[in-house]
Amino acid sequence: MALRIGWRERDLQARVKSAGGWWDPDRQVWILRRDVAERLDLLDRVVGGGGYIWTPVATFRNRVPVR
Numbered sequence: 001m002a003l004r005i006g007w008r009e010r011d012l013q014a015r016v017k018s019a020g021g022w023w024d025p026d027r028q029v030w031i032l033r034r035d036v037a038e039r040l041d042l043l044d045r046v047v048g049g050g051g052y053i054w055t056p057v058a059t060f061r062n063r064v065p066v067r
Contacts, residue, residue, distance in 0.1 A: 001037055002029040003045045
C-alpha cells in the first residue's frame with residue numbers, strides 16, 4: 001500500500017525501509033505491505049485507497065523512457 005511520509009521524517013522512512021518498504025519516485029510515496037504497515041501503526045498514512053499494483057516490468061530500474 002502507498003504511504004505518505006514527510007521528507008523530514010527520516011527515522012520513520014528508515015523504519016519503513018528496514019521493514020521491506022521502498023520509495024516510489026513516480027508517485028512520491030512509500031510502498032509497504034498492509035500487514036507490515038498495520039504492525040508499524042501506519043494505516044493512518046495510507047493514500048490513494050491503499051492499492052498498489054507492482055510488476056517487475058514496472059520497476060524504475062528497468063523502465064524505458066518514453067519519447
